[in-house]
Amino acid sequence: MPMPTKHPSTMSNRDRAEMEQLLTRFSELMGVPVLQIKAIMEKASLTQARPRRESFAHLRGVKITVSQAAEKYRVPLPTVRAWTDKGYITVLDTAHPKQLDEADVAFCVAVKAQRVKLGITSKVKLFDESGEPVYDVKYPLVARISGKPQKSRKKKSPNGRR
Numbered sequence: 452m453p454m455p456t457k458h459p460s461t462m463s464n465r466d467r468a469e470m471e472q473l474l475t476r477f478s479e480l481m482g483v484p485v486l487q488i489k490a491i492m493e494k495a496s497l498t499q500a501r502p503r504r505e506s507f508a509h510l511r512g513v514k515i516t517v518s519q520a521a522e523k524y525r526v527p528l529p530t531v532r533a534w535t536d537k538g539y540i541t542v543l544d545t546a547h548p549k550q551l552d553e554a555d556v557a558f559c560v561a562v563k564a565q566r567v568k569l570g571i572t573s574k575v576k577l578f579d580e581s582g583e584p585v586y587d588v589k590y591p592l593v594a595r596i597s598g599k600p601q602k603s604r605k606k607k608s609p610n611g612r613r
Contacts, residue, residue, distance in 0.1 A: 502561035
C-alpha cells in the first residue's frame with residue numbers, strides 16, 4: 452500500500468483511513484504511540500517549510516515606513532520598532548518617517564509565524580548572533596511561558612481587611 456502524498460486536509464476519506472492504518476502498523480512495529488509519530492511528522496513538515504531570506508529578494512530595497520509595515524503585515528507597531536532597534540530590519544532612510552527595507556520586514560514576519568506554529572513564544576530571540584532564525588530552543592517548556600506570573604490582587608472587604 453503506497454503512502455499517500457497529499458496533505459491530510461485534502462485527502463479523501465479512503466486515503467485518510469489508509470494513512471491511519473499505516474501509522475498504526477508503524478506504531479506497533481516501533482513501540483511508539485501514534486500521537487507521538489504524528490507530532491514528529493508535523494514538526495518535520497514545519498521544519499521543511501522554514502522561510503528563507505532569498506524568498507523575499509524581490510522586496511529588497513523597497514521602502515516601507517514602520518506604520519505601513521505594521522499595518523500591511525498585521526504586526527504590532529512596537530514589535531516592528533523592536534525588530535528595527537535590534538538590527539533585524541535594515542533602515543534605508545532615517546528621516547521622518549523612518550524607511551525600512553520591506554524584504555527584512557517580510558522575512559521577520561515569516562520567521563515569527565513559523566515559530567508560533569512550532570510553539571516558540573516571543574520570550575526567545577528571533578535571530579541568533581549570526582543573523583540566523585532561532586528555531587531550536589534549549590528549554591521548550593520555559594519558552595512557552597509568556598512572562599512572570601501575575602500576583603493575585605485580592606479586593607479589600609468592606610471592613611478594610613483582605
